[in-house]
Amino acid sequence: MSASKPTILITGVTGQIGGDTLRQLRDDPTITLVAAVRSLDKAQSFDQQGIRTVTLDFDKEETLRPALEGIDRVLLVTGYTVDMLRQSKAFLDQAHQAGVSHIVHLGACGRDDTTVAHWAWHQLVERYIEWLGFSFTHLRPETFMQNLLSYGGTKVVQNGLIKQYVGGARLSWVDAEDVALVAAQALIHPERHMSKTYRLGYDAKSYDEIAHVMTQVLGKPFRYEAQAPEIFLEAMQNAGADMAYMHCVYDHYKRYAAYAIPGADEVFDNFPAITGLAATKWEAFVTKHRASFDY
Template sequence: MLKTPKPKILITGATGQVGSKTIEFLLSNKEIEIVAAVRSKEKAIPFEAKGISTVMLDFDDEGTYPTAFEGIDRVLIVTGYTVDMLRQSKALLDSAKNAGVKHVVHLGACGRDDTTVAHWAWHQLIERYIEWSGFSYTHLRPETFMQNLLSYGGKKAIENGVIHAYVKGARLSWVDVDDVALVASIALASPELHTGKTYRLGYDAKTFTELAQLMTAIIGKPFFYEPLAPEVFLQSMIDAGAEMAYMGCVYDHWKRYANGSIPGADDTFDNFPEITGQEPTKWINFIEKHKSEFAY
């Protein structure tokens, strides 16, 4: 009897937070083959040391797409924080379609279907293109990552117990990156159970003041929230030479959080146990888990 080949799953963003953790969750599954997309031979080395296949894939070089998708059945698409994500995603999906990829798990952004927050809406346009292209799909819409309080933009997010953010007293919905990756891994491993689904992922709503109080109680040192004007963020991005087509959208959404004009900013959901058979991470668990990183 001929052996059926294992489905091959391509993980883009393999070196990032969600992609790398998704690979970790999939490693124990012997019914699939993982392929990590990387941009250089150096980045391939840690994966190959674990016995994980790699392919070269550069979102800005469409010539790398066809080879990367050879023999791939399912793909996790994780794009970067730039307006180029729109062009990259379309080209990537077209190449995946030509290669015969069947199931797409797309890491999107927060928001209800009628969102007008620009970079969230871009992700929803990509969702529609995935559907229009005829893929089996699972859309993931994570709320704000809890890990943003560990570091944001490559910098520590909390200095000597002081939390800075640009949203005044807004209550946000939060999710642990590990929980997002677990859902991604499950949707990739069993697409037949998760096809056609849009999973909004946010399980604990807190203001930054409430987070400071919780950290103070758990860690035993004082934490404080000092809100900054969104204009401080905007100027820092300009000074850093960031791509402003995207960062201008981020600035706008900080302003909208701060003035309370984003509907459902604190929406939370009860879908995690049904998807995973587990309870989602709440802030009290997250702070306990990362106590040493928050301590000062």
């Protein structure tokens, strides 16, 4: 491992945050970038870009240590299932043995005292990272604006109608591309961002308010129709999703709708200091993705 040119491993490269972080770092000459892929087939597109790949499958523990050899810093992005707890522990144990120094962990929403189950799972991973003695940066993004583009492969906004499951609650929102910008900075400059927990949410709005923004920006009517959380649960069951995780999502939708999640609409002012940029607000997001929302 080289102190002058650190090697950074990005997991989740075929997903939103991992992929965006990889793109942010791709042309940085001060680092060696490595993309973790589950199979050789998935490596081809990265090979074509000149990005080194390693095979890493969170469900195949024998792939972890070889993938981590020579790695200095890691963006850890795990899947949205209860298996993330086992997967993260196994990965972190091997990263510790391999001499990885800094972990940037993509977590979830919430205050330290949250009892929303899948948010708390991520906080348990945070504590394990600290217990093993890594230098760390914990990222806690609030609700992704991209969730209105699609969720579970299904288009969310259709012909001006938004159907969601949180009643009239206001949520704190963040553009996933902004999360990737923060992750990139934490990976390039760990000395600036070590021992930090960054909550990332920069625009608080209800779905009714988002529909109003869409109407104003796109010049066509948009409206929100609140759905019972049970409809979501049934859809996830029919889709064959991991129901241990989706029951947690169902529960937190019910809590949102009952205004029973403290700080659900909290927003933060850390983004300019971390990135030197202004965080994305809903007006800019709708403008950027107008082709997806327009009808």
